[in-house]
Amino acid sequence: MMKTKSKSDTTDQRNDRLFRLTVKSCALFVLVSMLAAAISMVMGGKEAFQTFGLSFLWNETWDPVQKQFGALVPIYGTLVTSLIAMIIAVPVSFGIAMFITNIAPTWIRSPISIAIELLAGIPSIIYGMWGLFVFVPFMADHVYPWMNDHMGSWPIIGALFQGPPIGLGMLTAGIVLSIMIIPFVSSIMREVFATVPTQLIESAYAVGNTTWEVIWDIVLPYTRSSVLGGIFLGLGRALGETMAVTFVLGNAHQLSLSLLEPGNSISATIANEFTEADSSLYLSSLLALGFILFLVTFVVLALARLMLTRLSRREGV
Template sequence: MKQNSNTDLKDQRNDKLFHYTVKSCALFVLLIMLAASFSMIWGGKEAFQTFGTSFVWNSAWDPVSKQFGALVPIYGTLVTSCIAMIIAVPVSFGIAIFITNLAPNWLKTPISTAIELLAGIPSIIYGMWGLFVFVPFMADHVYPWVDEHMGALPLIGQLFQGPPIGLGMLTAGIVLSIMIIPFVSSIMREVFSTVPTPLIESAYAVGNTTWEVIWDIVLPYTRSSVLGGIFLGLGRALGETMAVTFVLGNAHQLSISLLQPGNSISATIANEFTEADSSLYLSSLLALGFILFVVTFIVLALARFMLGRLARREGA
């Protein structure tokens, strides 16, 4: 009886030790996040004190006269990320659906392996490929056609007018989409694989087509997880640095045209951090980092909010 009591006490101590260990790991993540945000806002306080809230809305970026504004990098970050998601989401959806529902068994493994290999390629490789291969292709074959045929369209024509230099937000968005497709499609593939086979077979048994099974069975069953994967891909696109730096053009000019060179927050920091020759210049770059942190945090918080609402609705 005494031996059993000692065993129970030992189990309780081990359980408490395990509980505090995993709790400390979770709190350590929060500590890292708070420390990173505090270091950036502390480093950028001079810029915020000098320019105030106009730092976010000002498009000027002139290190010589010490005038800095974050509007152009913020605009470039959001536009290139939106282009990437517009391309990547339907392509990733098609890849995941094909692998899980349509591909023969002998083809599933090679495609899945190729996706995993693409996900493991460093971003600088994508950037070098984009600069030396994709940019010349865009300059010679895509940008001239887009400017000639789409630049004359009413209302949206200004989006597609610009010089055929190959560098620009459209090119950066396409390169970003190629980078995040492996991540989003892998998540979708794993999620689609969790749909119970009897559920799919019963849908086919009552006469549903493949499209109806996917639209009415697979997607509703995995909706929350699919949205989570999409937002994770968006978070990756917002923070990408090297690939965007190579192909975006790194020009501090605000233009509505997708063919014009632009800039992003991460590219601005990567290009100019070593050139910061004044405390205000360095503080402005750190302030940009804090703004990127806030934008990414808002996107992921919005994702959690949407997923929570979907979960409550499905539970109801």
């Protein structure tokens, strides 16, 4: 009996070590893949960084004929379109999640949840085609002219809404991006809102709180960290989106304060011009843009993680 038990213990220990090694390898695979992608882009963009130096980051010139390249316009377009997308997507996603978890009748919750999941599964190129053939004409005929005529004369911020009514531009791209990331952000918010203990919500209602007070004072504080995590994940997707933005942004290498003017983004620039790179410096500049996008996304998600860690410490977790 003692011999059999010893063999069994040995087998269990071997299996446990094998299991630990397997899951550790899976975790290391993620880190190795990330480092390999970063190193490959750094090495590919080495020529551009050596040629232009740090001025590559704030130079707005992009002239393949003269072999002069700068990343300012794509960086600006990426940040502006992502900011517009988040300004629209976060409150809408919050409203959707709150309606499903706290307000909607039981019979309608499942259909809305399924519709959100279906929207999340639509390929980005479909959003881009819809944006180009349906949304851009609508913006050109109805929204852009009205903004230019009525909002373009506003003090200070009026310059943001002055431009030709062509429909293509950073505002259109930002709205399409927001529609794309709403299903992801709202799904995360819905799941975390559903984890709030029913006793807390019922107790809040029992002492006379309104629905808004319950949401603001009970649900949000309880799920704050997870909500912020979902928001930053949506921001990460918005920063890296390619096809939908390529269709509706206008793909113009020009720096303009107006949201109605065509612009460009890092991902759209790479997608449009990668096959046209006819020189090593041109190709290196595109790879350098890829590294900048990687770095921007990494920094944003790292800051999000740091913020969540601090919130968890304040909450005593």
